[in-house]
Amino acid sequence: MQAVTSQKTAILNSLIDKADVVSIVTHVHPDGDALGSGLAFKLYLEQVRRKTVFFWYEDNYSHGLDFLFTPSEAEYLDSLRKDDRKYRKALQNADLLICVDCSGLSRTGDIQKLFQGTKMPKVLIDHHLSPDADAFDLCFSETEISSASELCLQVLKSLPDIDGDTSKLPLRCLTALLTGITTDTNNFANSVFPSTLTAVSELMACGVDRDRVIEHVYNEYPEGRIRLIGHLMDKGLTITPEGVAYMVLTRKLLRKFQIEESDTQGIVNMPLAIKNVRMSILLREEFRQFRVSLRSKKGTSANRFAVDYFHGGGHENAAGGKLLIPRDIVFRAKAASYIEKSAKAFFEKEDSL
């Protein structure tokens, strides 16, 4: 199925025409793709369509993504972190809602409550499995693509005022999209399609500085992140007989290495570099639960493991979920044995297919 058709584009264009105020939301703990796709749409709507736009998400993002925002925007975002009540009201009263980089509003956290029962048209632009299409009036959904940012570029280019000419989009919008494509492909190591490289080539031809994006995203981590990785790889990594590598990131460890949770993105990918590892799982300690990130090599479904054992899902080789206490395990220390048991059951089923 083609995600971007002329019919859908025409509907989106008229929805934008009719709206003065647009709200954009994305998933909790936003990554480069969530921020990149959301911010790109915001900048297009503001600078090309002259709309008022509110873009919001739960929790903070990694400091390496700070460069996406201007200093005055960053200051404003900071003030919102202290009190976002007015902003939430504004989000709720928009004429149009656009949800990017998540399969549905349930992935946006608390924000979803703002839109329950609201009549505004709702648009989804996403690349995850099983989108909640019924909850939206218009749905651009494609899984054979690198990122929501790549899909957003296709959607933006299809709109009449851009008419296929990427250079008509503001440069910051293009930089945001390249950032999303870069982070969701793990710097072009996975989920890269021919369309992805074509898109990136166009973005660079229009002046996006890829070196600058790489510098900010991958070379500005706090020292504690690198030291934490050293600690985890040495002392915190277990590999089950089935080839499932797992690590548990406690709040105590974050304190010890003086980093924020948003600085731990990407660590889950690292054990996949080991030959016999088929899947990697990172548990992050939260109140009465662990948040779970899963990554797998081709041929093993992180998505199915997340659906079967962690109340989650996502993409075939990158997914997320939760381990609930006391529903799934009676107390924290049982997390390791839960994973060991699930891995055994999962691969017994999987390998017998």
Ligand SMILES: [Mn+2]
């Ligand atoms: Mn994404």
